[in-house]
Amino acid sequence: xxxxxxxxxxxxxxxxxxxxxxxxxxxxxxxxxxxxxxxxxxxxxxxxxxxxxxxxxxxxxxxxxxxxxxxxxxxxxxxxxxxxxxxxxxxxxxx
Numbered sequence: 001x002x003x004x005x006x007x008x009x010x011x012x013x014x015x016x017x018x019x020x021x022x023x024x025x026x027x028x029x030x031x032x033x034x035x036x037x038x039x040x041x042x043x044x045x046x047x048x049x050x051x052x053x054x055x056x057x058x059x060x061x062x063x064x065x066x067x068x069x070x071x072x073x074x075x076x077x078x079x080x081x082x083x084x085x086x087x088x089x090x091x092x093x094x095x
Contacts, residue, residue: 022036030059031058034048036049036050
């Protein structure tokens with residue numbers, strides 16, 4: 001089934017830490033990583049670096065890092081984002 005945004009999470013980090021990971025692991029073998037922010041600007045206007053690695057050992061390391069972050073993540077859409085969405089919807093009725 002589809003879990004939608006219920007599986008989206010925000011990792012719990014030490015005060016002052018910033019999560020800047022940008023990677024995806026596919027099929028247990030392929031890793032996509034780099035400076036690319038996975039955004040429209042990154043796709044169309046920014047000068048980004050994307051590295052695609054096909055190596056199960058490397059993919060396993062990235063998968064472990066993902067699992068470490070996911071284990072302590074707060075799942076769902078964070079309250080501050082929900083509030084921002086509500087504010088923007090209120091400012092733009094009919095969208």
